[in-house]
Amino acid sequence: MIYLDNAATTKTAPEVVEAMLPYFTEHYGNPSTIYSLGGESKKAVTDAREIIAKSLGAKTEEIYFTAGGSEADNWALKATAEAYSNKGKHIITSKIEHHAILHTCEYLEKQGYEVTYLDVDRDGLINLEELKAAIRPDTILISIMFANNEIGTIEPIAEIGAIAKEKGILFHTDAVQAYGQLPINVDEMNIDMLSASGHKLNGPKGIGFLYIRKGVKSRSFIHGGAQERSRRAGTENVPGIVGLGAAADRAMRIMEEKTRKEIEVRDYLIKRIEDEIPYCWLNGHRTKRLPNNVNFSFLYIEGESMLIMLDMKGVCASSGSACTSGSLDPSHVLLGIGLKHEEAHGSLRLTLSEENTKEEMDFVVDNLKQIVARLRDMSPLYEDFLKSQQK
Numbered sequence: 001m002i003y004l005d006n007a008a009t010t011k012t013a014p015e016v017v018e019a020m021l022p023y024f025t026e027h028y029g030n031p032s033t034i035y036s037l038g039g040e041s042k043k044a045v046t047d048a049r050e051i052i053a054k055s056l057g058a059k060t061e062e063i064y065f066t067a068g069g070s071e072a073d074n075w076a077l078k079a080t081a082e083a084y085s086n087k088g089k090h091i092i093t094s095k096i097e098h099h100a101i102l103h104t105c106e107y108l109e110k111q112g113y114e115v116t117y118l119d120v121d122r123d124g125l126i127n128l129e130e131l132k133a134a135i136r137p138d139t140i141l142i143s144i145m146f147a148n149n150e151i152g153t154i155e156p157i158a159e160i161g162a163i164a165k166e167k168g169i170l171f172h173t174d175a176v177q178a179y180g181q182l183p184i185n186v187d188e189m190n191i192d193m194l195s196a197s198g199h200k201l202n203g204p205k206g207i208g209f210l211y212i213r214k215g216v217k218s219r220s221f222i223h224g225g226a227q228e229r230s231r232r233a234g235t236e237n238v239p240g241i242v243g244l245g246a247a248a249d250r251a252m253r254i255m256e257e258k259t260r261k262e263i264e265v266r267d268y269l270i271k272r273i274e275d276e277i278p279y280c281w282l283n284g285h286r287t288k289r290l291p292n293n294v295n296f297s298f299l300y301i302e303g304e305s306m307l308i309m310l311d312m313k314g315v316c317a318s319s320g321s322a323c324t325s326g327s328l329d330p331s332h333v334l335l336g337i338g339l340k341h342e343e344a345h346g347s348l349r350l351t352l353s354e355e356n357t358k359e360e361m362d363f364v365v366d367n368l369k370q371i372v373a374r375l376r377d378m379s380p381l382y383e384d385f386l387k388s389q390q391k
């Protein structure tokens with residue numbers, strides 16, 4: 001099997017699993033207790049919080065554990081909207097955010113908030129002048145993702161942070177794809193809140209965190225006990241937190257080497273596809289791009305058919321076509337960068353890990369060439385297109 005869907009989820013690293021195991025067995029104490037069994041759990045949670053804080057240039061008490069990226073995104077938006085509603089009810093985001101942001105914004109619109117959804121260009125970048133122009137006296141929050149999960153484009157985060165700071169507006173970034181893949185410093189980038197998720201960086205599923213800068217007003221997101229500084233109640237997911245800490249530690253340690261390896265294999269894959277498969281193009285920015293992301297549109301192809309045929313060859317991939325998006329419309333991200341519906345339907349996302357090799361990419365491209373040719377052979381539209389080319 002060749003796993004090329006690391007933007008969907010990653011394999012939990014063996015060292016992460018190993019770090020977690022004792023917290024299911026010997027060290028099962030509740031961190032809130034007095035006796036030493038609970039103390040060990042508490043220490044493990046604190047250690048993980050410290051590792052994560054350090055990785056962002058943040059303070060330990062600014063890291064709040066959540067049940068993943070979606071929860072962190074919901075918290076950042078809903079609790080900030082509530083806490084700052086006296087100042088205003090306007091939020092700025094982009095059209096290509098993850099649904100955890102977009103659907104939360106739609107929910108807030110129903111609660112009387114106004115949301116500006118910034119356009120992006122063909123590469124998926126927001127326009128900083130448009131951002132500035134969208135800011136109003138009642139704007140309370142800017143939420144722009146660090147890097148896009150479909151097309152890999154990296155947004156100008158430090159520039160957005162500078163604008164937000166100058167205008168006195170809070171800046172949240174969904175860094176679920178970026179954290180562990182790209183260097184991040186919340187002070188240098190003027191980030192006030194940041195979401196991340198364990199299972200996107202070789203950690204466990206169902207655990208993530210929200211960074212909230214000290215001084216930012218936020219509301220309790222889960223009501224109950226005093227865990228997470230009374231803002232997110234519930235007995236801590238100790239094994240998950242330990243796993244997230246171990247995954248963060250590992251990610252920071254291997255980042256340089258992983259990035260180097262991935263970019264080499266990524267660019268090799270991009271070049272072979274561009275050179276050898278006709279009527280296709282790369283989606284997303286060519287250089288301001290996650291090291292592991294490849295996203296192509298193939299004309300006259302249905303994404304699902306490609307995925308099914310790749311699966312038969314043992315290749316796991318993803319598409320922005322309608323069926324995989326879970327709705328009648330293809331990916332909002334691909335439509336957001338200006339693709340036509342049929343161009344978005346024919347998209348293929350391949351997201352690598354540091355373990356993938358050029359040999360594997362050769363296997364993928366050799367098969368992909370055949371798959372694309374076979375599917376086009378069956379397409380009456382492609383036949384018409386070829387005829388029109390011959391005229």
Ligand SMILES: *Cc1c(COP(=O)(O)O)cnc(C)c1O
Nearest residue numbers: 068069070098100149176177197
């Ligand atoms: C995966 C992802 C999420 C959701 O994270 P979960 O931990 O799966 O809830 C949010 N935003 C982005 C950009 C993602 O890639």
